[in-house]
Amino acid sequence: MGIISVFLKRTICGKLICNMRDQLKRFIDAMEPDSVAIIPAAHEQVRSYDTEFKFRQDSDFWYLTGFPEPDAVAVITKGAKNPYTLYVRPRDPMMETWFGRRQGVEGAVKNYKADKAYSIEKFEGDLGKILDGHERLYYRFAVDKKLDQTLLTYFTEQRVQRLKTAYPPHTIIDPTPILGEMRLHKSAKEIELMQTAGNIAAEAHILAMKKVKPGMNEAQVEALMEAYMKDKGASGVAYNSIVGGGENATILHYVENNMPLKDGDLILIDAGAEYQGYASDITRTFPVNGKFTKAQREVYDVVLDVQLKCIDFTIVGNTHLQRQEYSIELLTEGMKKLGLLKGKTKDLIKKKAYMKYYMHGVGHWLGLDVHDAGRYYVDQQATKSKPYAPGMVLTVEPGLYIPPDDKTAPAKYRGIGIRIEDDVVVTKDGNLNLTAKVTKDPDEIEALMQGPARK
C-alpha cells in the first residue's frame, strides 16, 4: 500500500477528525458575529519542470479540517446551522489514474465531516452567495495569490455595481491571530501526537548513535534516520535534516549533508519527525568514533549545563524573553570558563560579545510548524513577551559554535560546534520533556556508542 493511502486511511479511521472538529468549533466561537471565514488549503509546488515536491498541507487548514488534499477551500460561516463547507477537487477517474485518489465531494462530507461540500470549480461562481450579506470576512491576504485575485475581482465587481446587487463584507480580518493563539495552546490530544513525533525522532537519533562510525558519509546517517522515521509511521522529516561532521557543525543551517565523517570529529544532528502533521525537533552532538576528546567534552559540558537549566526555566510564569536572556547569561559565563571571552559578564552581554559563538534563540514554539504559529509578544511593539502557560510546547536548544579560523579562541576548541535540543511541554506544575528518550548525557552516549548494539 502506498504512503498516501496509508496516510488517508489513518486519518479517516483515527479520532483525528473529531479532534479537528473540536478545533473548528473553537475557531467559530472566536469569530466575530455575522462573519464568514475563507481558509485555503496549500497547492502543489513545482520541484522541476513537471514534477512536484511531496505535498504538505497548509498548517492552519489542516488544524481546522484535517483534509489532506491540495487546492481545497474551507468556508466557515458563523451562526449558520451548517457552518462548515469544503470546496474540493472533484472525483475524476482519468486524473486519479495519473495522479492519485481524490476524496471528492462525497468523501469530504462522509470522511471529513464537512456539513456541505462542492467542487472547487464552483467556488468562484459561489463567492457572492458565500459573502453577500455578511458584515465581516476572515481572510489572510498574500499567502495564496490566485485566491487573493479571485476575491479582489469579486470586490471590484461589487464596487462597480455600487453595491446594488448585494451587500459584501465591509471588514476584512486576518484570522492568523486567532489561529496562532489557538495553535499555541495544545490540547491533550495534540500533546499525545507530539509525544509520538518526539519518540520516533528520539529513536532515530538513538539509531544514529549506534550506527555512526568514521568513514561513513553524512548522507548515509541522514538516510538511515529518515528511513527509520517513515518505518515508524512518520510522514517524513519535519524539516530538512542537518547532519554535520566536524566544522560543518558550526554552520547553523548546514543541509548539504554530503561529507565523510572523520575519526576524532564530532557530528551534530538536528533532525525531527512529522507525525500526523506535528513536528518534533531534536539535536544531538556526539563523537564520530564514540569517545569525546577532552576539549570536546569541555565545550559539551558547558552547553549541556545551560540546556538543563533552560529546561528547568521553561515553566509557567517565566517569559520567553526572560528565558532568552537567561540562556545568554549562562552561555556567556560558560564562554568565559572556556577562555573564549574575557571580561565582566554584564559588559560582555551589553556588547553582545556572545554573538560570536551563540547567535540564535534558545528555542521556539513547536507544533504543526517546526517554528510554530503564535505571537511571542503581548504588545505591538514587541517589548513584553508572553509568560509560559500549560500546553505550550517549546524547544530548548542552546549551542556554541567556534569558527575554525577564530584566532582568538583557544586552538583546541576551533571548529567545534555543539547544540543540544529537546522539545518540552509546559505543564501545570513544571514541564515534560517529549524527547527525553534519547540520552544527551555524555557518558551514556559513549556507553551506547561502544555497546554491543554497534556493528
Ligand code: GLY
Ligand atoms: N531545526 C530547526 C530548529 O532547530 O529551529
Ligand code: MN
Ligand atoms: Mn532543530
Ligand code: MN
Ligand atoms: Mn529548533
